[in-house]
Amino acid sequence: MVQMSKKRPATPKLAARCGGPIDDLLNPELFKALGDPTRATLLACLAKCGRFCTVTEVAECCAVDLSVVSRHLALMERADVLESVKEGRMVRYRVRFHSLAVALHKLADAIEGCCPDKGAGNRRGGCCDK
Amino acid sequence: MVQMSKKRPATPKLAARCGGPIDDLLNPELFKALGDPTRATLLACLAKCGRFCTVTEVAECCAVDLSVVSRHLALMERADVLESVKEGRMVRYRVRFHSLAVALHKLADAIEGCCPDKGAGNRRGGCCDK
């Protein structure tokens, strides 16, 4: 296995030029999807429920209009937080449990990998590609 | 060790009444802080840099006004993403590596714990307190 040199940039300006795993993992679209209180409620309810739920069912867990719920669910699907299946006239949404958990674990690992006080030489390969 | 009953709510509506670890971990303030492209850039640069950086240094890694950077950093500090120290006339910010990584790992675990196709009976105690 080739040992890549994982240098740490001296300044934030240099860090900007230096790609690392954190750049792709810190996806604003994903976190925007998780950053709205209404969507957080919907997501938590869907997660606790576990199964595929219809838009009407999900709408019963918070006070906003059904059309708003429909839009929130569609947005979270575009951000790969949810997946959906169409069954006749209804659409069922479910949390993308694995994909979401993996994305969060990877980001957490990338962040920890950037931490300088981590024993000798960054575990997990450091934060920077060169 | 007492075995708590970790039932899964039948509907999203019931799920809303049923508290679980995911409710607290899915903190909109945190994800709002991560959900802006400019803040994502600043955070990635700070993470790759690893050390405490001044506002002026951080501002060099993206094209917005210094005052904007100052506001973004303060916002991320309020969301517990960054920490700061004041040194004379300058303020240095650094990523809260451990705290951030732990929050993300916990959320990822809580989400995985909600996933129904996880062998027999939810690992990690399920998603619901009752």
Next chain:
DNA sequence: GCGATACTTGCAGCCAGACGCAAATAAGCA
């Protein structure tokens, strides 16, 4: 086909937040 149900989309109002500029505050230095 017709009405009912399930969901999406168009529209408009409204508020939050991102931004730049300029002024204010704070701290170092001569």
Next chain:
DNA sequence: TGCTTATTTGCGTCTGGCTGCAAGTATCGC
């Protein structure tokens, strides 16, 4: 004290996003 540097704050602007209502589309059962 006066000047410079570092950062914050006030203000106005503007865009984006959340929301509700109403209308549109799709599907089901009769």
